[in-house]
Structures are given as C-alpha cells and as structure tokens.
Amino acid sequence: MTTHAAQTAQTVTLPVSLDEAVAALAAMPAAVPVAGGTDLMTAVNSGLLRPAGLVGLGRISEIRGWQYQDGHALLGAGLTHARMGRPDFAALIPALAAAARAAGPPQIRNAGTLGGNIVTAAPTGDALPVLAALEATLIIAGPGGARREIPVSHLLAGMEMLRPSEIVGFVRVPLLHAPQTFLKATGRTGPGRATASAAVVLDPARREVRCAVGAVAPMPLRPLEAERWVAGLIDWDGDRGLPPEACAAFGEYVAAACIPDPPPEMGSPMPEAGGGAEPAALPPAVLHLRRTVAALARRALGRALA
Template sequence: MTEFLAATDLRHACELRAAHPEATLLAGGTDVMVGLNFGHRSATALLDLSRVPELREWSRDGDTITLGAGVPYTRIVAELGGALPGLARAARTIGSAQIRNRATVGGNLGTASPAGDALPPLLSARASIELASVRGTRSVPAREFFLGPGRSVLAADEIVTAVRVPVTVGEFAKLGPRNAMVIAVASVSVTLDPARRQAGCAVGSAAPTPVAAVEAEEFAAAELDRDGRRELPAPAAARFGELVARATAPIDDVRGSAGYRRHAVAVLARRTLEWAWREHRRNRGGAGR
C-alpha cells in the first residue's frame, strides 16, 4: 500500500520531506503516475506538492524571473512568452493541452531525464535552481544540477522550489516524429545576451544529461554585435552547429542512432541560432529597416 502525504505550504512540505525522505515527490504527476501505472517504478509513499501556494507563483526583479517549481507549462506559455521565449517555446511542445495544464518545470527537474524539454532552455540561459529543506535553502547553477540519467544533486530531504532565469532572447527546437506528445530525439536551446556579450546553448536527448555547448557559446558570443544591425554569416551559423554537435555524446536507441542525433543537433543548432539572431536584430531595430 502506498501512503499519500499532502503538503499545505512550503514549510509543511519541507517537514514532510524530512520525515519521509523515501517518498516520491508528486508535482503535476505526468511522469510519476505514468511510471506507477505501468509498473516502471514503485513508491511506498507519495508527497503531493500541488497544493503548495509558494510553488505556484512567479515574479520578476529587473532582468530575472523567479519561476515557482509548480507553475504549470500552460501559464509559462501564456504569461512568460515575452520574458522567457525559449522556455515558452519548449513548453508548447510538451504533451497535450491537458498535460501542459499539469506538468511543471519542477517535475522536469525532479525526474532529471536527459530528454526533459524544459531543461535545455534553463541551461542555455544559465538559470539557477532553488532548493529548500528544513536545513535551509541553497541555489545550484542549472549546469551543475544533473549527475546522470535520473540523477541530480537534489538531497533526499530537499525540494525544488523555484528556478531563477535571466531575461534573454531565446529559441528552442525539438526533433521528433511530431511536434508534441513525443519524447525528443534531440532538442536545442539558444539564448543571446548582447548587452553582456554572451551566448548560451544547451542540448537535450544527446548525452546522459542535458549539456551546455561551451565552445559553441564562446564562438557565438564573439560574433555578437550590440547594435543588432549585422546579419549572421551563413558560415558562422554552420560552424556553430558543428561545435554544438561536438559537445554531445549520443547513443543508439529506438528513437535514433548516435550519428543521426549528432547530425540533427548540428542542424537544429544552426536553425535556432539563426532564429535567435533574427529576433535579436528585430529587437535592436536592425531587421526589416
């Protein structure tokens, strides 16, 4: 028999987590319940976080969005498309409308799947993950959160409470048999921050964890111009794709071969950089003038 625990606020959630470190956390339940129903996982206890109000809000402070771990993807699409366009585009590809009404970024982080659609946008934007327990709170860079498939730095008594994401120009692309309701064969997120002369890029479904393409980021950052009037040279976009593909470590599985994934990542990376660059120029008044 599975014990069901329901937290009413964040303090209560941390207390229940400390008392039941073996409990499986339940946010939207779109991954956990499927696993339980199909017998892919078992749980002696479920800790429901869906009623915790602190996890279901977001706020903006200057150029940073603090997004509660329990904010569903439907709200991210509706309310944060302008501030976090890359994450919002990823959210649009997640499951059906019913799934997006339930699924959360906190759930994606908790399962730590290398194919989690929301994860590359967090890495590319250099987001940080806020964790809480009865011992206190701490912040972990998204790029240091994942340890392997299904594994993260989250301690047994901790809960993901929020992500802090810089406001940047961002794009996301995902390859699969269809646009949504499918596990990605590969996904790529690109962010541009010309004011800081900084670019970000991360890849999903092409390594044991979501990975940042650091060499490609440095290359793209060197190409950035602050006024946004210069077009992106085609050879630069192609080179960027090559560097992103080099950062991956794909495997052969039922969804695609390693070679196919590596090629797909290069193509997706080139396209997402071109899209982000176009948006950067539009914002700076350099396109269509």
C-alpha cells in the same frame, strides 16, 4: 491534510506551504513528493516504484506562479507547462515558453510541472537545455526553513543531489531582454519526445551566445567553444546579424562538439587530406543525429538573430 489512497493504501499528505511539505517528508522519510504526477505515476503504474507515501505539492500556491527579483524571474517549481506556454510568460522567457509548448500532449502539459521536469532529469526533458543555456539556478527548501541555491546543471550532472526531505521550491532565471529560441526534433508528426533539441539564448549585456543541446546525452550539453566563436563574430552594438554561412558553420561546430567522432581504430589508415567533412566511421544513425543537431543549432541561432 492527510487522506488514504484506497487502491494502494498509501498515505497521501497535501501540504499548503513549502515548509509544511518539507516537514511532511521529514516525518515520513519513505514518502516521495508528487507534483503533476505525469512521471511519477507512470513509474508507479508500471510497478517500477512503490512509494510508502506521497506528499502532494499541488496545493502549495507559492510555487505555482513567478515573481521578479534583481533582474531575475523566480519561477515556482509548480508552474505547469501549460501556464509557461502562455503569451505573458513567453514575453518574459521565450525559450522556456517554447519548450513548455513542445512538452508532450495537452493533458501532460496541463499537469506536468517545471520542478517535475527538472527532478526527473530525463535526457528528453524539454525544459532542461533551456535552463542550461540560461544558466538557471534552483532554490531548494530544506528542514527548519533552510534554503540553498545550486546551479540546475549541477543537479543534472549529479554533482549535487536533493538531500532527504528537500523540495525544489523555485528556479531562478536571468531576464536577458534579448531573443532566445528552443527547437526540438521528434522524428514523428505531433507531440513526442525529443530525439534532439537545441536552445540558443543571446545575452547582450555579457556579449554571449549560449547554447545547450538536449536529448543526445544523459544531460544537456554546452558547446562552449562554438558559443565563444560565434559570439566573437556578432556586432553587438550593430544589427547583430550574421550571414547564413556563419550560422551553418555554428551548427556544424555545435554538432561536432556534442556528437564527436569515434576514436580512430588501431591500425586504421589516416584520413585523406581534403576528404569530406563527415568521417566515414560514423554509423548512419549517429550521422543522422549529428545532422539533426547541426540543423537545429543553425536554425535556432538564425531565428535568435533574425
């Protein structure tokens, strides 16, 4: 179905299947896909983007739900934050549901989608640290019915890109059947973009703790050494409990890995032995961010283990 948006004289195509959407993009290379439009239309309205046409993804029912496949959930890219925030989804992937519930005010959560959050790849995208910790992959639809699968982290790191006329169809997420958490700091009351966020997932089958920190760098950061260290402390066959000091040490470890000390200046004196844990050279704002990340990681781990 093709209409013309009166205001901008753009061509708007509304396909009903992924392959139709890919074909529409291939036929109109200057067009861009639009899902909820919460990011895209903001860019259009502010004059940053003038797409020659739009391919709306809102009528593609196959990407608006989820299905089970080999111990994984195949999440449609068109799932809205509001849908992912509901209890049935939270029972499946609790950390992603928590991130969805935190993703902006209700009108944004009603329209904004998982696929849009990933493709926009903003540092403050709330789903992104969760997907990084879950080691999720993307199933991308291309011309001629082609499908390819890449790790979400490769797209976020710029190691792989969407090729012309490709569309993100699904996100494959392992079902871990274990606690997982997402926490976000906004620096204000009520909905807001993250100043820092942390996702922690337990993977008992692999005896792993996986953590990703969002909003402090262009893409979510995985503190791999801290993950391995804390996983080694957990009695996986027992109660999986950890003393509060271990959770606190994990928080510090994560924060130091994600917000490292600046390199020492030439000619600066060696730090004194037994000095404080916080290096004096860190500017106050960075120190505050590091403390925020430490608190988020400590609490996220504590809640996952509780």
